[in-house]
Amino acid sequence: MQQVKIKGIDCRNFINGHYVEATEDRKFLNINPATEEIIGWVAEATQDEVDFAVKAAKAAVKGEWSTYTVKQRSQIIRKIGDLILENVEEFAMLEALDTGKPYELAMEMDIKRAAHNFHFFADYMTSLGNEAYNQDNIALHYTVTRPVGVVAMINPWNLPLLLLTWKLAPCLAAGSTAVMKPAELTPMTATRLAEICKEAGVPDGVVNVVHGFGKDSAGAFLSEHPLVDAITFTGETRTGTTIMKAAAPTLKKVSFELGGKNPAIIFADSDIEEVVETTLHSSFRNQGQVCLCASRIYVERSIMDEFLRKFVARTKELVVGDPFDAKTNIGSLVGKEHYEKVMHYIDIAKEEGGTILTGGKRPAHMEKGYFIEPTIIVGLDEHSRCVKEEIFGPVVTVLPFDSEEEVIGYANDTTYGLGATIWTNDLRRAHRVAGQIESGIVWVNTWYLRDLRTPFGGMKQSGIGREGGAHSFEFYCEQSNVTIKL
Ligand SMILES: NC(=O)C1=CN([C@@H]2O[C@H](COP(=O)(O)OP(=O)(O)OC[C@H]3O[C@@H](n4cnc5c(N)ncnc54)[C@H](O)[C@@H]3O)[C@@H](O)[C@H]2O)C=CC1
Numbered sequence: 465m466q467q468v469k470i471k472g473i474d475c476r477n478f479i480n481g482h483y484v485e486a487t488e489d490r491k492f493l494n495i496n497p498a499t500e501e502i503i504g505w506v507a508e509a510t511q512d513e514v515d516f517a518v519k520a521a522k523a524a525v526k527g528e529w530s531t532y533t534v535k536q537r538s539q540i541i542r543k544i545g546d547l548i549l550e551n552v553e554e555f556a557m558l559e560a561l562d563t564g565k566p567y568e569l570a571m572e573m574d575i576k577r578a579a580h581n582f583h584f585f586a587d588y589m590t591s592l593g594n595e596a597y598n599q600d601n602i603a604l605h606y607t608v609t610r611p612v613g614v615v616a617m618i619n620p621w622n623l624p625l626l627l628l629t630w631k632l633a634p635c636l637a638a639g640s641t642a643v644m645k646p647a648e649l650t651p652m653t654a655t656r657l658a659e660i661c662k663e664a665g666v667p668d669g670v671v672n673v674v675h676g677f678g679k680d681s682a683g684a685f686l687s688e689h690p691l692v693d694a695i696t697f698t699g700e701t702r703t704g705t706t707i708m709k710a711a712a713p714t715l716k717k718v719s720f721e722l723g724g725k726n727p728a729i730i731f732a733d734s735d736i737e738e739v740v741e742t743t744l745h746s747s748f749r750n751q752g753q754v755c756l757c758a759s760r761i762y763v764e765r766s767i768m769d770e771f772l773r774k775f776v777a778r779t780k781e782l783v784v785g786d787p788f789d790a791k792t793n794i795g796s797l798v799g800k801e802h803y804e805k806v807m808h809y810i811d812i813a814k815e816e817g818g819t820i821l822t823g824g825k826r827p828a829h830m831e832k833g834y835f836i837e838p839t840i841i842v843g844l845d846e847h848s849r850c851v852k853e854e855i856f857g858p859v860v861t862v863l864p865f866d867s868e869e870e871v872i873g874y875a876n877d878t879t880y881g882l883g884a885t886i887w888t889n890d891l892r893r894a895h896r897v898a899g900q901i902e903s904g905i906v907w908v909n910t911w912y913l914r915d916l917r918t919p920f921g922g923m924k925q926s927g928i929g930r931e932g933g934a935h936s937f938e939f940y941c942e943q944s945n946v947t948i949k950l
């Protein structure tokens with residue numbers, strides 16, 4: 465860094481192209497989790513304000529926005545990406561302040577990739593066509609695509625801008641409109657994004673931001689609003705269930721990206737140095753707060769000792785500390801409640817007979833903030849809570865296995881099915897095992913290698929639907945089939 469001053473912003477609701485004045489009694493405080501200091505306030509939207517935002521978005525679907533050509537929309541979407549990059553340091557600073565993650569990580573993992581989401585969809589949208597079938601010269605069938613309408617975007621706190629843009633970019637590309645609700649813990653980058661959209665030429669009402677919580681607040685008001693046509697949500701599985709119930713009476717389209725308990729399966733024939741380096745990232749990147757993190761590590765018994773020795777040694781080298789110090793690898797967790805939840809799981813692991821090889825506590829040198837050392841636990845039973853439940857923090861369990869069949873059973877013995885990683889140099893085995901893992905995403909000899917054209921999402925209780933490339937367009941569009949008798 466440092467061109468920009470480390471300073472938070474106050475977050476008002478952004479509706480129909482303008483900020484709404486906040487009343488004192490609706491403001492709540494925004495806390496930097498790394499210092500526990502107040503960095504600003506956030507205006508909790510009232511039900512009337514959410515209604516105002518949804519109605520503005522509804523009107524905008526058929527307003528000026530609907531007259532723009534694909535090329536015009538693409539240019540605006542590209543410009544949003546450009547403006548994020550022009551303000552990249554400010555965005556990374558706000559994200560690091562809000563989440564407690566290292567500034568460098570916010571820059572590379574969150575903000576630059578958020579800009580890329582806009583650039584990707586700006587290009588991708590210009591290459592799309594429609595289906596057409598000539599039925600034996602009796603009839604011509606073709607599809608007409610139109611925007612799905614108003615999309616509510618309910619977002620989590622772990623990758624605030626990245627995940628929001630993963631939804632907003634294709635939504636705008638499809639000609640739909642958005643009411644975005646960032647997580648209450650991380651409201652700042654969404655607020656700046658709304659301003660940037662306006663600056664890029666997005667007409668008023670197309671992009672709106674409402675702040676607040678879930679129950680009895682903006683999240684619930686949006687989920688049940690009759691004029692919302694579709695909801696895209698990323699977050700906890702239980703919240704997905706609640707949102708689905710709220711959306712059911714008006715049969716809204718839903719796209720859910722939910723929790724995970726992702727396995728990493730390490731066979732003895734893999735390249736151990738590469739496995740250790742990548743597993744370090746898949747375990748602890750973003751303080752382990754990525755839905756794709758591999759939190760259950762299964763290692764073939766013959767290499768268990770070697771793997772653990774190397775993995776523990778590398779984990780001990782990770783620097784936990786000030787998010788704005790360039791040497792820091794691991795920042796703080798997102799807040800007090802989440803810190804307590806993760807610490808509670810570490811206590812449960814001890815009660816369940818687990819052995820903590822490293823970590824398991826707050827670092828002694830950090831007096832303030834919600835920091836937890838990267839933690840490796842062994843000796844747990846396959847059915848223990850820490851192996852089964854989503855912890856979503858810098859905590860992994862390592863268990864041995866003896867056969868392919870056994871480890872596939874372990875990998876699939878979960879209600880989740882988001883991501884899995886397989887390490888082996890045996891191509892046939894990689895293909896065989898990948899085909900049996902019940903998971904929306906399977907990586908072989910890598911982790912987090914993303915191509916935005918591929919389907920992204922989870923099986924079982926990890927989600928509904930897929931995002932990415934054409935899959936995103938399917939969600940943000942409606943299709944009509946036209947049949948002309950020849
Ligand atoms: N990407 C993922 O898979 C994520 C998983 N989590 C998991 O969820 C746990 C809890 O974290 P939270 O932030 O509380 O996740 P959450 O699922 O409760 O919150 C995510 C978003 O949903 C909203 N929300 C909550 N209740 C709602 C309701 N009834 N109706 C509509 N919107 C609602 C929240 O305000 C927030 O914007 C974490 O400990 C972690 O295990 C959290 C964040 C991301």
Ligand SMILES: O=C(O)/C=C/C=C(\O)C(=O)O
Nearest residue numbers: 622698721753754755756
């Ligand atoms: O697209 C990515 O790079 C990351 C996606 C991560 C999530 O969806 C998540 O953590 O919820």
